[in-house]
Amino acid sequence: xxxxxxxxxxxxxxxxxxxxxxxxxxxxxxxxxxxxxxxxxxxxxxxxxxxxxxxxxxxxxxxxxxxxxxxxxxxxxxxxxxxxxxxxxxxxxxxxxxxxxxxxxxxxxxxxxxxxxxxxxxxxxxxxxxxxxxxxxxxxxxxxxxxxxxxxxxxxxxxxxxxxxxxxxxxxxxxxxxxxxxxxxxxxxxxxxxxxxxxxxxxxxxxxxxxxxxxxxxxxxxxxxxxxxxxxxxxxxxxxxxxxxxxxxxxxxxxxxxxxxxxxxxxxxxxxxxxxxxxxxxxxxxxxxxxxxxxxxxxxxxxxxxxxxxxxxxxxxxxxxxxxxxxxxxxxxxxxxxxxxxxxxxxxxxxxxxxxxxxxxxxxxxxxxxxxxxxxxxxxxxxxxxxxxxxxxxxxxxxxxxxxxxxxxxxxxxxxxxxxxxxxxxxxxxxxxxxxxxxxxxxxxxxxxxxxxxxxxxxxxxxxxxxxxxxxxxxxxxxxxxxxx
Amino acid sequence: xxxxxxxxxxxxxxxxxxxxxxxxxxxxxxxxxxxxxxxxxxxxxxxxxxxxxxxxxxxxxxxxxxxxxxxxxxxxxxxxxxxxxxxxxxxxxxxxxxxxxxxxxxxxxxxxxxxxxxxxxxxxxxxxxxxxxxxxxxxxxxxxxxxxxxxxxxxxxxxxxxxxxxxxxxxxxxxxxxxxxxxxxxxxxxxxxxxxxxxxxxxxxxxxxxxxxxxxxxxxxxxxxxxxxxxxxxxxxxxxxxxxxxxxxxxxxxxxxxxxxxxxxxxxxxxxxxxxxxxxxxxxxxxxxxxxxxxxxxxxxxxxxxxxxxxxxxxxxxxxxxxxxxxxxxxxxxxxxxxxxxxxxxxxxxxxx
Numbered sequence: 036x037x038x039x040x041x042x043x044x045x046x047x048x049x050x051x052x053x054x055x056x057x058x059x060x061x062x063x064x065x066x067x068x069x070x071x072x073x074x075x076x077x078x079x080x081x082x083x084x085x086x087x088x089x090x091x092x093x094x095x096x097x098x099x100x101x102x103x104x105x106x107x108x109x110x111x112x113x114x115x116x117x118x119x120x121x122x123x124x125x126x127x128x129x130x131x132x133x134x135x136x137x138x139x140x141x142x143x144x145x146x147x148x149x150x151x152x153x154x155x156x157x158x159x160x161x162x163x164x165x166x167x168x169x170x171x172x173x174x175x176x177x178x179x180x181x182x183x184x185x186x187x188x189x190x191x192x193x194x195x196x197x198x199x200x201x202x203x204x205x206x207x208x209x210x211x212x213x214x215x216x217x218x219x220x221x222x223x224x225x226x227x228x229x230x231x232x233x234x235x236x237x238x239x240x241x242x243x244x245x246x247x248x249x250x251x252x253x254x255x256x257x258x259x260x261x262x263x264x265x266x267x268x269x270x271x272x273x274x275x276x277x278x279x280x281x282x283x284x285x286x287x288x289x290x291x292x293x294x295x296x297x298x299x300x301x302x303x304x305x306x307x308x309x310x311x312x313x314x315x316x317x318x319x320x321x322x323x324x325x326x327x328x329x330x331x332x333x334x335x336x337x338x339x340x341x342x343x344x345x346x347x348x349x350x351x352x353x354x355x356x357x358x359x360x361x362x363x364x365x366x367x368x369x370x371x372x373x374x375x376x377x378x379x380x381x382x383x384x385x386x387x388x389x390x391x392x393x394x395x396x397x398x399x400x401x402x403x404x405x406x407x408x409x410x411x412x413x414x415x416x417x418x419x420x421x422x423x424x425x426x427x428x429x430x431x432x433x434x435x436x437x438x439x440x441x442x443x444x445x446x447x448x449x450x451x452x453x454x455x456x457x458x459x460x461x462x463x464x465x466x467x468x469x470x471x472x473x474x475x476x477x478x479x480x481x482x483x484x485x486x487x488x489x490x491x492x493x494x495x496x497x498x499x500x501x502x503x504x505x506x507x508x509x510x511x512x513x514x515x516x517x518x519x520x
Numbered sequence: 521x522x523x524x525x526x527x528x529x530x531x532x533x534x535x536x537x538x539x540x541x542x543x544x545x546x547x548x549x550x551x552x553x554x555x556x557x558x559x560x561x562x563x564x565x566x567x568x569x570x571x572x573x574x575x576x577x578x579x580x581x582x583x584x585x586x587x588x589x590x591x592x593x594x595x596x597x598x599x600x601x602x603x604x605x606x607x608x609x610x611x612x613x614x615x616x617x618x619x620x621x622x623x624x625x626x627x628x629x630x631x632x633x634x635x636x637x638x639x640x641x642x643x644x645x646x647x648x649x650x651x652x653x654x655x656x657x658x659x660x661x662x663x664x665x666x667x668x669x670x671x672x673x674x675x676x677x678x679x680x681x682x683x684x685x686x687x688x689x690x691x692x693x694x695x696x697x698x699x700x701x702x703x704x705x706x707x708x709x710x711x712x713x714x715x716x717x718x719x720x721x722x723x724x725x726x727x728x729x730x731x732x733x734x735x736x737x738x739x740x741x742x743x744x745x746x747x748x749x750x751x752x753x754x755x756x757x758x759x760x761x762x763x764x765x766x767x768x769x770x771x772x773x774x775x776x777x778x779x780x781x782x783x784x785x786x787x788x789x790x791x792x793x794x795x796x797x798x799x800x801x802x803x804x805x806x807x808x809x810x811x812x813x814x815x816x817x818x819x820x821x822x823x824x825x826x827x828x829x830x831x832x833x834x835x836x837x838x839x840x841x842x843x844x845x846x847x848x849x850x851x852x853x854x855x856x857x858x859x860x861x862x863x864x865x866x867x868x869x870x871x872x873x
Binding site (some may be wrong): 324325327374433518519 | 644649651
């Protein structure tokens with residue numbers, strides 16, 4: 036595996052711990068080798084030391100088994116170069132050849148793009164021009180980190196640049212959300228249980244709410260976030276991925292193309308978003324989160340004091356097909372919300388008739404199925420139950436399934452699963468070209484609508500609250516309310 | 521009532537994720553001793569029971585003992601994730617501490633584990649404790665806010681917590697509560713445009729026997745027809761403290777009769793010689809046989825006696841026993857009521873009018 040951007044945060048926090056854990060669980064072949072590529076002028080030994088520290092600090096399994104690490108680290112190598120330097124690619128080719136001979140890697144290569152997105156195109160180009168992309172026997176695959184482009188045009192350009200060198204079957208666009216066990220469990224939940232699919236449609240579902248909430252601010256990513264915003268950063272990928280998984284038709288089998296065909300169909304069926312009625316943007320001001328006073332977005336590092344970038348998005352979507360016509364899907368994401376939570380909530384329609392005698396105190400909330408992605412991974416179904424006593428009083432109770440208490444094995448990290456899938460040649464959990472482009476088309480529509488309107492007065496929600504009032508109004512207009520995840 | 525108590529940890533933590541981890545760890549330590557096979561671990565994992573989130577606000581340390589006593593009694597009826605907030609904004613040095621504990625009780629025949637988080641804050645952060653409460657709530661369970669004493673209606677803490685909760689439970693019999701000032705504030709909470717909060721009141725449960733007995737006078741259809749000619753209600757009360765109980769009881773009669781188009785005036789009579797609370801409750805009606813009087817009075821030994829006089833005829837009365845209810849009983853009753861208690865809110869509204 037060749038990691039471009041090997042001295043960066045992603046490599047240290049995610050890739051190296053994931054690779055170590057794969058090695059620990061005997062998923063990697065004996066000769067597996069990593070070549071780190073980055074600008075940082077490290078020696079090979081310095082690279083190994085940094086990676087060892089990263090695995091020790093960030094591995095989900097602790098403590099790190101030193102002898103497994105030593106054995107794994109023998110395959111770690113490093114090439115310091117700039118990403119457009121043709122000589123560097125010559126050195127890279129020589130190292131790869133040597134490893135093929137010495138460690139028997141057989142010409143199989145994964146090129147992992149863990150750099151800033153502006154380097155993606157140039158790396159692809161140089162891999163092609165230097166012949167590294169095609170040299171020798173074995174398969175060649177690339178993993179491209181998000182963001183994949185910043186709008187439809189740039190995504191198409193990047194796709195063109197990649198396809199000049201690699202075919203679509205070689206391209207693995209990563210959205211780590213898809214690697215999460217609980218996201219995959221949504222598909223199992225739907226398609227391995229007979230009782231849900233018959234009610235998974237407009238006749239029984241009142242609406243869905245999909246939430247990706249973060250209590251953190253933008254951390255040190257001000258420069259990136261200023262250009263991205265919540266719509267591009269989360270909505271375009273995580274939220275739309277969750278939507279397509281929860282709304283897709285049952286695939287005939289779990290072949291990558293079959294599953295991805297169904298997901299793309301959902302994206303194609305989404306009615307263009309009318310920004311005036313169906314999209315709300317927000318930006319956080321100063322406030323309190325978890326007992327701590329925090330600054331507003333405009334006071335964060337590397338953020339303009341009059342920034343118009345949105346840190347919150349809520350939308351109402353409709354999917355124009357037989358299954359979902361006229362069923363609203365409410366999607367929201369934001370920074371500095373009261374807690375961190377990702378979940379899909381399916382609100383079913385109310386019981387059509389309540390045969391119980393009227394009592395002075397009435398409360399019949401409809402059934403709700405919540406699939407929690409994080410934290411408290413699991414699912415719960417809300418049902419009405421009678422409170423013991425002579426009077427007919429109802430209360431909703433939860434039937435809960437917690438991952439943690441049903442399966443006592445620790446879930447692998449999303450990156451472990453995805454890196455392994457790529458090496459095994461299974462692109463099911465990666466985004467396909469048309470999927471990414473369709474998602475950008477939707478986002479571009481919203482961006483264009485917003486550009487044509489004066490922005491709302493920002494900031495419009497205090498840190499530690501559930502977003503701007505307009506987002507509540509979006510629900511209230513339909514007689515609904517956001518859940519408290 | 522003896523339960524198995526496991527106060528395991530009071531290590532101060534302030535980070536939300538750390539609090540959750542600590543809770544998980546504390547629960548684990550409460551499980552049966554020894555090596556467990558997987559099936560036993562599953563069984564133990566399920567012993568954690570939560571039916572609601574309960575937030576309790578305590579103004580000073582002296583209130584803690586009372587709160588702990590009530591919560592201890594409550595845990596068997598309503599196992600909950602309980603967050604106790606000791607919020608002292610007026611104290612100077614900024615401080616924020618959290619400690620967690622879990623309790624396992626076996627009284628009911630099942631092992632039931634409940635969790636408690638104590639958040640202790642001084643200074644500015646005390647006003648913003650809701651921001652720490654929010655991520656600690658168990659999702660999809662009702663959120664109850666019990667505020668012993670007079671809620672600080674104007675405070676930031678109260679308003680932010682009210683936004684989070686489904687039900688606010690108070691005791692309008694508390695010494696700090698002045699019905700003239702506080703009933704309208706309470707009613708406003710129930711009518712907030714955003715996040716309407718249901719109101720529960722210990723006093724309402726205390727008045728339940730009085731309400732039952734008054735309603736039972738009118739079970740026979742021949743007597744019920746007299747309600748149309750009701751023309752007054754009088755409540756006698758005594759002792760020190762507020763007239764909240766008397767007001768609510770009169771308000772209840774007024775609101776029920778107003779609902780059938782019979783507005784009546786009320787009269788509250790105070791007698792300092794009487795013990796605290798309602799001592800007599802009387803409803804007057806007209807009708808064919810002349811003026812009728814329906815009366816309930818407190819009798820020695822925690823009893824209530826009823827009297828009914830229709831025209832000149834004294835009807836058969838009766839005496840019933842009313843066991844005093846403890847605070848944990850009263851709180852348990854309030855936590856059982858789902859949604860808005862329409863009768864209470866209308867009684868409160870009539871009491872304000």
